[in-house]
Each structure stands twice: as structure tokens, then as C-alpha cells.
Amino acid sequence: MGANDIVDLAQNQLTRRRRDRFISKVFNRKEKQFLLASTEVSTKMWIYWAMKESGYKLSVQCGRMKRFIPLDFSCELINQHIGSVRVDQFHFKSFVFQTRDYVYCETYLNPSERFVHNVFESTLAVGMTSNELYRQLAEDTEKRCHFKPGSVQIKKNVYQIPQLYVNGKQQPIRVSLTHDGKFGAYLVSSL
Amino acid sequence: MTNEDLITALKKIVKPYVQDELAFETLGEESDFIHDLKINSAHLIDVVLDIEDHFDITIENEELEKMVSVGSAMKLISTKIS
Structure with missing residues (x-):
């Protein structure tokens, strides 16, 4: 199982005061120490946020049906690209990708499971929408798996977890979607 | 302050x-x-910070889980400004 989260950095610029208040609400003592000692506090803050948020989505997939309380999730970066997220009895592994424009995180229960991902920029003036993300995932899946155009659909279940359908039949694969500002990304287990 | x-x-x-x-x-x-207003999780923290500024109150970290709906936020604010 895996889940993802993306943060558009331009969309989420905060004043220093606001950023520090945000940090005080969301992160535990150890996380705060790490962030405030960092040379890029804002970027690292959004990396930790994306780790917590993707960890939350993964915890829902694992059956932890609670609301997202950021302080329930503790995260740690081992190096620039690899980290871990802990919540209750769960211990997840995270992979972080960072560009000048966004930070993107994938968090896994079992990192050896095969997943396909794509991060892309919106073609719309309003920025990335859920519909654009669904369409991109459907089109990419149709191409990758040689399905007929229009045969793949994405729908969310009652727990707001996205599911992939081919010709109206739900497929036994994991889907995680994220969008923020101009950017969107999907993460799907191999079909 | 009234509910309205x-x-x-x-x-x-x-x-x-x-x-x-x-x-x-x-x-x-x-x-x-x-679920209804589709405010994302990061912006929910922004809502909390804006509420603190507007009402000149502090919402403790352990109270964040009470910020579920407009009604529960109203209750939380009311107890702090009364």
C-alpha cells in the first residue's frame, strides 16, 4: 500500500511569523527542532507536512479510520530523500522528491510493492483540479495497459479513497491522488 | 457575541x-x-490561525481535533471568549 502528497511551493508561501505559528501547531518537539535548525525552514516544513499527509492517507488505507490530526503523525528524514512516518502501531517509509516548484512525497507500508507514479503540471489557468487528475490517470492507464480510450474511470468510495474501474468493473489496485496549486500526481499499484 | x-x-x-x-x-x-466545504488539511490550520487572530484566543494543539465543523468551532470559540 502507498499514498502520496504534493505541495506547490509558490502557492504556499507564508510570512515568517505565520510559518512559525504553523510549525507550532503541526509539529512535535523533535520535528520543530529539526525544522528550525534547517537552512530551508519553509521547504523542509512542507516536506514534513507532505510526509504526515501521505502517512495519514496510507493509515486510512490500512484501516485507521480517524480524522487527520497532524500531531498524531511523527516523521523523520533519514537523508534528503528517505524518511519515516509513525502513527499508532504503524511505521511507514517515505520517499521525498523536491524541485524548485514543489515537494512531493510517497509513503509506503511495504516499499518493495511495485507502484507507478506521475507528477505533472496543470494545463488549466485555475490550476490542477480533481477532474484533470482523474482524466490524466485514466488516459495514462489506458495507454500503459492498452485499454480502449474511455474505458478507465476513477471514482472515490465512501471513505474518499479513489478506486480505478475498467469498463465499469472495479480493479484490485491501490490508487492515491494529490493536487495542490499547479501540480498533481497519482500513485497506483501495478495493474 | 450571538451565534449569528x-x-x-x-x-x-x-x-x-x-x-x-x-x-x-x-x-x-x-x-x-x-467533507462539505472541501477545505484542505493545510488550510484548516490556516483557519485555526485566522480564528486565533480574529478572536484574540489561543487554540491549543490538543484542541485541533475539535475543529471538525462550523458548529464545533463555534462551541470552542464561545468557551474561550466567554
């Missing part, structure tokens, strides 16, 4: 973060910040 005043103030605070305009038009005490 509180809802009016909250409406102004959440407006920039709402992604479901239709739900915003019919916002009431039962409106859920995430």
Missing part, C-alpha cells in the same frame, strides 16, 4: 480556503470543514 455574529465571522474567515462554493453559500453549524 459567530457564523458571520467564521464565514469571512473560511471563505478564502473553501473549495466548494455551493456548500459555502449554504454554510451552517453542521457544515463539515473538510
Whole structure:
């Protein structure tokens, strides 16, 4: 199982005061120490946020049906690209990708499971929408798996977890979607 | 402060973060910040910070889980300003 989260950095610029208040609400003592000692506090803050948020989505997939309380999730970066997220009895592994424009995180229960991902920029003036993300995932899946155009659909279940359908039949694969500002990304287990 | 005043103030605070305009038009005490108004988790923290500024109160970290709906936020604010 895996889940993802993306943060558009331009969309989420905060004043220093606001950023520090945000940090005080969301992160535990150890996380705060790490962030405030960092040379890029804002970027690292959004990396930790994306780790917590993707960890939350993964915890829902694992059956932890609670609301997202950021302080329930503790995260740690081992190096620039690899980290871990802990919540209750769960211990997840995270992979972080960072560009000048966004930070993107994938968090896994079992990192050896095969997943396909794509991060892309919106073609719309309003920025990335859920519909654009669904369409991109459907089109990419149709191409990758040689399905007929229009045969793949994405729908969310009652727990707001996205599911992939081919010709109206739900497929036994994991889907995680994220969008923020101009950017969107999907993460799907191999079909 | 009356409930009506509180809802009016909250409406102004959440407006920039709402992604479901239709739900915003019919916002009431039962409106859920995430499921109805489609406010994302990061912006829910922004709502908390804006509430603190507007009402000059502090919402403790352990109280964040009470920020589920407009009604529960109203209750939390009321206890702090009374």
C-alpha cells in the first residue's frame, strides 16, 4: 500500500511569523527542532507536512479510520530523500522528491510493492483540479495497459479513497491522488 | 457575541480556503470543514490561525481535533471568549 502528497511551493508561501505559528501547531518537539535548525525552514516544513499527509492517507488505507490530526503523525528524514512516518502501531517509509516548484512525497507500508507514479503540471489557468487528475490517470492507464480510450474511470468510495474501474468493473489496485496549486500526481499499484 | 455574529465571522474567515462554493453559500453549524466545504488539511490550520487572530484566543494543539465543523468551532470559540 502507498499514498502520496504534493505541495506547490509558490502557492504556499507564508510570512515568517505565520510559518512559525504553523510549525507550532503541526509539529512535535523533535520535528520543530529539526525544522528550525534547517537552512530551508519553509521547504523542509512542507516536506514534513507532505510526509504526515501521505502517512495519514496510507493509515486510512490500512484501516485507521480517524480524522487527520497532524500531531498524531511523527516523521523523520533519514537523508534528503528517505524518511519515516509513525502513527499508532504503524511505521511507514517515505520517499521525498523536491524541485524548485514543489515537494512531493510517497509513503509506503511495504516499499518493495511495485507502484507507478506521475507528477505533472496543470494545463488549466485555475490550476490542477480533481477532474484533470482523474482524466490524466485514466488516459495514462489506458495507454500503459492498452485499454480502449474511455474505458478507465476513477471514482472515490465512501471513505474518499479513489478506486480505478475498467469498463465499469472495479480493479484490485491501490490508487492515491494529490493536487495542490499547479501540480498533481497519482500513485497506483501495478495493474 | 450571538451565534449569528459567530457564523458571520467564521464565514469571512473560511471563505478564502473553501473549495466548494455551493456548500459555502449554504454554510451552517453542521457544515463539515473538510467533507462539505472541501477545505484542505493545510488550510484548516490556516483557519485555526485566522480564528486565533480574529478572536484574540489561543487554540491549543490538543484542541485541533475539535475543529471538525462550523458548529464545533463555534462551541470552542464561545468557551474561550466567554
